[in-house]
Amino acid sequence: xxxxxxxxxxxxxxxxxxxxxxxxxxxxxxxxxxxxxxxxxxxxxxxxxxxxxxxxxxxxxxxxxxxxxxxxxxxxxxxxxxxxxxxxxxxxxxxxxxxxxxxxxxxxxxxxxxxxxxxxxxxxxxxxxxxxxxxxxxxxxxxxxxxxxxxxxxxxxxxxxxxxxxxxxxxxxxxxxxxxxxxxxxxxxxxxxxxxxxxxxxxxx
Amino acid sequence: xxxxxxxxxxxxxxxxxxxxxxxxxxxxxxxxxxxxxxxxxxxxxxxxxxxxxxxxxxxxxxxxxxxxxxxxxxxxxxxxxxxxxxxxxxxxxxxxxxxxxxxxxxxxxxxxxxxxxxxxxxxxxxxxxxxxxxxxxxxxxxxxxxxxxxxxxxxxxxxxxxxxxxxxxxxxxxxxxxxxxxxxxxxxxxxxxxxxxxxxxxxxx
DNA sequence: GTCTATACTGCGATAGAC
DNA sequence: GTCTATCGCAGTATAGAC
Numbered sequence: 368x369x370x371x372x373x374x375x376x377x378x379x380x381x382x383x384x385x386x387x388x389x390x391x392x393x394x395x396x397x398x399x400x401x402x403x404x405x406x407x408x409x410x411x412x413x414x415x416x417x418x419x420x421x422x423x424x425x426x427x428x429x430x431x432x433x434x435x436x437x438x439x440x441x442x443x444x445x446x447x448x449x450x451x452x453x454x455x456x457x458x459x460x461x462x463x464x465x466x467x468x469x470x471x472x473x474x475x476x477x478x479x480x481x482x483x484x485x486x487x488x489x490x491x492x493x494x495x496x497x498x499x500x501x502x503x504x505x506x507x508x509x510x511x512x513x514x515x516x517x518x519x520x521x522x523x524x525x526x527x528x529x530x531x532x533x534x535x536x537x538x539x540x541x542x543x544x545x546x547x548x549x550x551x552x553x554x555x556x557x558x559x560x561x562x563x564x565x566x567x568x569x570x571x572x
Numbered sequence: 573x574x575x576x577x578x579x580x581x582x583x584x585x586x587x588x589x590x591x592x593x594x595x596x597x598x599x600x601x602x603x604x605x606x607x608x609x610x611x612x613x614x615x616x617x618x619x620x621x622x623x624x625x626x627x628x629x630x631x632x633x634x635x636x637x638x639x640x641x642x643x644x645x646x647x648x649x650x651x652x653x654x655x656x657x658x659x660x661x662x663x664x665x666x667x668x669x670x671x672x673x674x675x676x677x678x679x680x681x682x683x684x685x686x687x688x689x690x691x692x693x694x695x696x697x698x699x700x701x702x703x704x705x706x707x708x709x710x711x712x713x714x715x716x717x718x719x720x721x722x723x724x725x726x727x728x729x730x731x732x733x734x735x736x737x738x739x740x741x742x743x744x745x746x747x748x749x750x751x752x753x754x755x756x757x758x759x760x761x762x763x764x765x766x767x768x769x770x771x772x773x774x775x776x777x
Numbered sequence: 778g779t780c781t782a783t784a785c786t787g788c789g790a791t792a793g794a795c
Numbered sequence: 796g797t798c799t800a801t802c803g804c805a806g807t808a809t810a811g812a813c
Contacts, residue, residue, distance in 0.1 A: 377796085397688060400604030403789060416797055418790065475687050478742075482683045483602060485745045492749035500750050517772070522751060523765035530739035531732055537683075538735070540690045544697035545705050546727060560728035567722070568772050582778085607806065621779055623808065 382420055385410050386434075389427045394472035397479040398428055398487075425487075432480060432488050435473050436495065442466060443525075446503050452510040453569055460528055460561050467536035468554045474536035500525055517569050524569075531561055587625055590615050591639075594632045599677035602684040603633055603692075630692075637685065637693050640678050641700065647671060648730070651708050657715040658774055665733055665766050672741035673759045679741035705730055722774050729774075736766055 388410035392401045403424050407417045421427045442462035446455055467474055485492060504521040511518045535542060535554050542553045550556065593615035597606045608629050612619040626632045647667035651660055672679050690697060709726040716723045740747060740759050747758045755761065 395688060397602050397605060397684070400602060400688070402787085404787090413798065414789085415791080415799085419796070422790095424789065478683070478687045479602070481746050482680050482687065482742050483600060483605070485749075489745065489749065492746055493752075496746075497750050497752065519768055520761060520765045523762055526739060526743075526747060526750075526762075527736055527765070527769065530735045530743070534731060534735035537687050538731075540694065541686050541697055541701075542731060544690075544694065545702050545731075547698075547702065556725060557728055557731075560725045560732070563724060564732065564769075564773055568769055580778095608808085609806075618780065619807085620781085620809080624778075627808095629807070 378420070381410075381412070385412070385417055385420055385427065386431060390431055390472050390476060393428060393431065394475040394479065397483070398424075429487055431476065433491070435476070436488075436491060438470075439466075439473065439477065440496070440499055443499060443503055446506065448506045448509070452507075452516045453566065456507070456516070456524075456528075456569060457562060457565060460532065460565055461558065463528060463532040464535065464554060464558055464561065467532050471536035471539060474533050478533065478537040514571060517571050519568065528565075531557075531564075583625065586615075586617070590617070590622055590625055590632065591636060594636055595677050595681060598633060598636065599680040599684065602688070634692060636681060638696070640681065641693075641696060643675075644671075644678065644682065645701070645704055648704060648708055651711065653711045653714070657712075657721045658771065661712070661721070661729075661733075661774060662767060662770060665737065665770055666763065668733060668737040669740065669759060669763055669766065672737050676741035676744060679738050683738065683742040719776060722776050724773065733770075736762075736769075 385406065389401075389406045391409055392406045395401075396405075401424075403414055403417065406427070407414045410417060421430065442459055445462065446459050450458075480486075480488060500522065504525060507516065507521040507524060510516040511521070535557050539553075543550070546553055590611065594606075594611045596614055597610045600606075601610075606629075608619055608622065611629075611632070612622045615622060626635065647664055650667065651664050655663075685691075685693060705727065709730060712721065712726040712729060715721040716726070740762050744758075748755070751758055
């Protein structure tokens with residue numbers, strides 16, 4: 368809803384600048400906590416000028432959430448039914464953790480939205496997201512039935528991958544506060560830990 | 573900071589009613605998204621009357637966060653160095669998951685705060701929380717060194733317990749959207765899954 | 778101690794000049 | 796297509812009657 372006007376090159380460029388600024392602000396302060404003024408300042412535009420490209424604050428937010436959904440789900444889409452099971456799952460974990468490291472703002476944007484009850488994307492969750500998870504959970508269940516992966520609840524396996532990888536983006540301040548300033552790259556440690564965790568969990572003896 | 577006035581019974585009762593209402597509203601909308609009007613309505617008081625008990629919106633929020641911190645850390649405090657290692661960890665997971673089930677609003681209150689950079693409790697995280705985790709991570713490391721628990725990064729083990737258990741409170745709408753309406757109690761399924769996960773992760777052969 | 782009324786601020790959005 | 800100016804509203808907090 369409320370797509371931005373974007374036909375000329377200048378317009379496309381400004382829409383992209385605004386999106387970048389809005390991602391920065393929304394991911395830090397949440398929807399209500401963010402102000403259009405802040406986003407405009409971050410984007411280097413005046414407030415009315417910004418509202419020329421997007422009709423409202425809500426429109427910017429919606430635009431971000433929907434366009435980012437694809438990026439967010441790509442790692443799961445890439446889970447390949449014809450691959451080697453354990454390696455496929457571990458590769459998924461790696462891709463997801465890499466996404467948390469490289470795009471923590473996107474992760475926090477979603478986290479803010481979902482913690483508050485997903486008012487803007489509830490529909491997407493029970494359609495697009497559910498369909499994809501249904502499909503991939505079936506693949507994983509197939510591997511388990513074939514004895515190629517240790518048995519476990521496939522849906523909760525996927526939830527645990529989301530939870531553990533996104534934790535290092537969403538709760539970054541807490542992780543750093545607990546580990547102390549000496550640990551420069553918590554996500555690298557996390558990668559090693561998660562590799563061990565899911566191998567022990569899923570490897571067939 | 574800014575403790576509420578609470579000497580008489582009526583005052584104590586109202587402070588408690590306000591806290592309950594504020595928890596409901598802050599956990600749903602975050603700090604900025606919540607309004608004093610909403611909290612007052614939820615508490616059945618007029619706005620000025622509410623602001624007689626707490627000097628400001630921020631004071632209510634601080635009061636909630638600091639008083640709830642103890643409840644939140646209790647399960648980890650109860651991890652007993654003289655107990656049987658695997659059983660102690662599993663019991664911790666169970667207590668934490670039970671807390672997510674019974675007090676999802678508290679979990680979301682913290683999640684909102686930390687996702688947005690923990691502006692109000694950063695200090696607490698790097699002192700009280702860090703000290704407790706340091707202590708318990710040492711206990712776990714001791715168990716691993718003694719060969720009573722499979723080796724793994726103790727800090728990230730604790731992070732993974734937080735992450736996995738709180739996920740079912742903080743991301744409840746997403747979990748339910750994906751599982752569909754037929755699953756009435758995702759947390760019960762999660763309990764079984766997590767039992768398996770941490771047993772396979774930590775059991776010594 | 779609790780209410781009504783209100784001061785004051787900051788925000789989202791629009792009007793209209795250029 | 797971008798600006799200045801401003802409207803209208805919602806929000807926090809306070810003054811002062813009862």
